[in-house]
Amino acid sequence: MKSDFFVYFNTDFGEDPGRRRPGDEIRVNKEFEFAGRHFVIPSLWSCAGGIVVDVIIKVDASAFFAYKKKWEKWVPAPTSDPDSVDPDRSYEAYSTNPASFEYDAVLYVNGRTLDPAFCCGISYMPIVDSPYDAELTDSIIRHYGLPRGAGFMLIRHHFAWKRRVKEIKALEIKLTELPFVKPGPEFTVEKAGQVIRFADEIAGVERGLRVIDLHQMNNELRDVEDRARIVGVNTVVTLVYKLEPELDGGDIRLRCRVGGKDASGTTGGPYKEGTLEPLNEYRIAASAPFRGSPDKVSWKMELYPPARVKTMRLIP
Numbered sequence: 001m002k003s004d005f006f007v008y009f010n011t012d013f014g015e016d017p018g019r020r021r022p023g024d025e026i027r028v029n030k031e032f033e034f035a036g037r038h039f040v041i042p043s044l045w046s047c048a049g050g051i052v053v054d055v056i057i058k059v060d061a062s063a064f065f066a067y068k069k070k071w072e073k074w075v076p077a078p079t080s081d082p083d084s085v086d087p088d089r090s091y092e093a094y095s096t097n098p099a100s101f102e103y104d105a106v107l108y109v110n111g112r113t114l115d116p117a118f119c120c121g122i123s124y125m126p127i128v129d130s131p132y133d134a135e136l137t138d139s140i141i142r143h144y145g146l147p148r149g150a151g152f153m154l155i156r157h158h159f160a161w162k163r164r165v166k167e168i169k170a171l172e173i174k175l176t177e178l179p180f181v182k183p184g185p186e187f188t189v190e191k192a193g194q195v196i197r198f199a200d201e202i203a204g205v206e207r208g209l210r211v212i213d214l215h216q217m218n219n220e221l222r223d224v225e226d227r228a229r230i231v232g233v234n235t236v237v238t239l240v241y242k243l244e245p246e247l248d249g250g251d252i253r254l255r256c257r258v259g260g261k262d263a264s265g266t267t268g269g270p271y272k273e274g275t276l277e278p279l280n281e282y283r284i285a286a287s288a289p290f291r292g293s294p295d296k297v298s299w300k301m302e303l304y305p306p307a308r309v310k311t312m313r314l315i316p
Contacts, residue, residue, distance in 0.1 A: 005140075007023050007052050008021075008052075009023060009045075009048065009050050009052060009158055010049055010050075013120055020047075020048075021048060022045075022047075023047035024045065024046045025045055026044040026045070026046060026168075027042065027043050028041055028042070029042055032312055034175060034308070034310040035103075035177045035308045035310075038058045039058075040056040041312070042054060042056065044315075048164070050159045050161045051107060051109065051114060051171075052156060052157065053107065053157045053159070053173060053314075054157075055155045055156075055157060057152065057154075059098050059152055060151070061125060061127075067097055074093055088183055094180060095182075099123060103176055104176045104178060105157050105176075106173070107159045110169050110170055114159035114160065115160050115162070116158070118158035119157050121154060121156065122136065122137065122140070123151070123154070124140070126149050126150070126151060140154060169315070170315060172311055172313050172314065173311070173312050174310070175309070175311075175312070176307055177307045177309070179305040179307055181304055182201065182303040183302060184252070185198050185300075186298050186301070188297070189239060189297075189299065193211060195210050195211070196208065196209040196211075197209075202305050203248070203249075207243055207252075209241050209244075210242045210243075213238075213240040214237070214239055214240075215238045216235060216236070216237050216294055217237075218233050218235050219234045219235075233291065234289040234290065235289065235291070236288075237287045238287075239268075239285045239299065241284075242281075242283065243283065246281070250307075251303075252302070252304065253285070253304065254283075254299045254301060255302055256297065257297070258287060258290045258296050259292065263287045263288045263290050265286040265287055269283065270282070270283050
């Protein structure tokens with residue numbers, strides 16, 4: 001029986017492929033567990049422009065509807081005012097969603113890395129009416145033999161050829177989780193040498209944040225036509241600090257806030273500083289330029305869980 005299911009390189013679901021030729025399907029039917037979720041990679045599609053990989057994440061329908069019932073009255077803040085929502089509440093809402101999971105994917109063909117070119121996705125949940133994409137999801141379910149009573153997310157990854165391979169002898173995909181960032185405590189800093197104690201809830205340990213340096217830089221703002229006239233002052237506050245003990249995995253960064261609003265320039269990743277102790281690792285966080293008193297500056301912690309990684313051989 002001739003298939004009516006076609007996949008095109010660099011083309012979104014439902015998009016007109018124009019004169020592109022559909023890819024040749026290579027069935028692999030790989031199933032595996034990753035980051036607490038069940039993954040299925042049913043097929044690859046070899047196209048003139050690259051390889052397309054369909055990644056399916058199965059979603060438990062009953063868990064999704066229980067989640068939806070719990071959070072149906074919760075409305076996140078509009079994007080124009082992210083400070084109007086409780087960050088802890090927002091973290092719980094997004095991180096516990098059974099139909100929400102983000103990751104990066106890298107493809108290796110015959111030992112060489114293929115560049116990601118495009119990615120698109122579609123989701124399906126039984127009983128939920130979705131007339132817009134009903135025909136599309138129905139074709140996916142039929143072609144891949146998926147149960148209609150179970151939910152799923154299908155992420156279609158497009159990887160561009162650097163030089164097209166005539167024979168695929170080995171093919172692997174590496175998935176790297178993009179974990180949700182957990183909000184931590186907010187604090188103020190008065191001077192160098194200060195130590196802020198806090199509970200690292202991800203690692204389950206108590207840490208100290210030791211302030212190495214607190215620096216304020218003021219930049220005069222001058223009138224465009226009369227450069228001798230000062231019309232204001234922009235302030236940048238920079239914090240150099242050290243975590244004690246240092247991290248074994250994941251990350252902890254600081255987001256600067258001014259008057260209760262985000263004003264981050266640098267968010268506080270590690271860097272090498274040789275002026276205090278040679279090759280000692282410190283961290284830096286800075287505000288974006290702002291007007292007003294530096295007394296309004298505070299620092300909000302963001303806890304990044306260690307990213308889980310899974311490499312799956314698809315061929316042979």
